Amino acid sequence: MASVSEWNSRVRWAECDAAGIIYHARVFDWFSEGRIVWLKEHQLDYYDHLRPLRIELLVKSATASFHHSLRPGDPIRLTVTADQLSPTRITFHYQVLPLQSPGLVALEGLTEHAFVVDGRAKRLDRAAPDVFAQFAQAL
Secondary structure (H helix, E strand, O other), X not given: OOOOEEEEEEOOHHHEOOOOOEOHHHHHHHHHHHHHHHHHHOOOOHHHHHHHXXXXXXXXXXXXXXXXXXXXXXXXXXXXXXXXXXXXXXXXXXXXXXXXXXXXXXXXXXXXXXEEEOOEEOOHHHHOHHHHHHXXXXX
């Protein structure tokens, strides 16, 4: 089973549209925050480990499905899991859970990333086999 990481926050006014409902594009910032937490919890810290090795995770695609609205001040929990690891890509899945409504999923999303080393898409298993092994172990 894939390991789950969590990021907790509150919906901020700046993340909402004029009607006071979460603005759709802002959830991709949440996904990024959650992904950073997942990487750190798996000894793949983006800033201290991957970037110094000149390894980036380039977003190839990103989707979000909205099931329930969120408003300013709502406490949320973002859960992140990673799967579908290949030598060239990794996929992350996200769920945003409103903490005031247990069991409810407000939105779900997915991001697919290509491994980039020294500014070029590369097979991570060849360019950085130790790092690739860490990703594989984390799943």
